Amino acid sequence: MRPDDVARAVAGQEAVVVSLGISQRRVGLVPRPTREGPPYVCEAGTGNVIAAMQAAGVVRLVCVTSFGVGDTRAAAPLLFRFVFRLFMRAVMADKERQERLVKASGLDWTLVQPVGLTDRPATGHWVTSTSGKAGRSMVSRADLGAFIAAEVAQRRHIRETVAFSG
Secondary structure (H helix, E strand, C coil): CCHHHHHHHHCCCCEEEEECCCCEEEECCEEEECCCCCCCHHHHHHHHHHHHHHHHCCCEEEEECCCCCHHHCCCCCHHHHHHHHHHCHHHHHHHHHHHHHHHHCCCEEEEEEECEEECCCCCCCCEEECCCCCCCCEEEHHHHHHHHHHHHHHCCCCCEEEEEEC
């Protein structure tokens, strides 16, 4: 959230990965945002990162948002859309604004939209789709990290949105 700190971190890098959000807790089966972090952290933080990248001449950006936002909104199951609208409206609106900033940035971006994330060990198996199709509704953070590392290195999905699932 501090542009000067972000600029120092971005300077000299070949690529940047953005994975922002606010803490969530579960109330029954439903994730609810806590008050840890402003409701606009994705939009504001990503805006700071994009500005720093443009100033430093860094062009490769991989940004993690959420399945059910932007290009995958229509692909999300009805239950997901209901939960998002009822319980996570502000969080998802922040992710929507974040995606618009990324797409308008002129950078070599990739949007990665994971389904529900778990803390389970990596499996090495996942499903990616640029058409919005998803496999299982949960996937490990470790697998997501492996995919992001490969995407930074291999640059397979320049200016594409990738649905990421188990």
